[in-house]
Amino acid sequence: MSLLSLFHSHTPPPSVGELIHWDESLLSVGNPVIDEEHRAIVECLNRVYADWMAADHRLNLEEELGKLSVVVETHFANEEDLMARRHCPTLPGHARDHRDMLAELHAIAKNVHALPQAKLEAQLLRFIRRLVMAHVLSWDMDARDYLRA
Ligand SMILES: [Fe+2]
Numbered sequence: 001m002s003l004l005s006l007f008h009s010h011t012p013p014p015s016v017g018e019l020i021h022w023d024e025s026l027l028s029v030g031n032p033v034i035d036e037e038h039r040a041i042v043e044c045l046n047r048v049y050a051d052w053m054a055a056d057h058r059l060n061l062e063e064e065l066g067k068l069s070v071v072v073e074t075h076f077a078n079e080e081d082l083m084a085r086r087h088c089p090t091l092p093g094h095a096r097d098h099r100d101m102l103a104e105l106h107a108i109a110k111n112v113h114a115l116p117q118a119k120l121e122a123q124l125l126r127f128i129r130r131l132v133m134a135h136v137l138s139w140d141m142d143a144r145d146y147l148r149a
């Protein structure tokens, strides 16, 4: 089973060129601000994925990963701030997972020109799966009572 089919088996069927389909019922934490940030992250991931699939790569991947880092960093900070104000007991582990993911994303962005294409794709797919499935669908959903508006 490929990484992609494994990914898709846990999410609704995507549209053509869409790696992750935003599904309100699956991905919403009940807070419009946090949901919008998650949606912006998903859009950025879909944009990068669509460019991989295209015959001619139009995106500057380094630039896209830079934008993704900013969106993700801002989101993590906002989420942690909200959880801290609401005394969420899982915040320490949750924040650690945020930090680990940021380190992983920064390492990929740093090596974007050094890695062979196949290895870069594998690392990016692993990161995307981790961010969406292991984090948003797990850590964020588990903290929903502390994240909802
Ligand atoms: Fe989140």
Ligand SMILES: [Fe+2]
Pocket: 079, 094, 098, 135, 139, 140
């Ligand atoms: Fe989170």
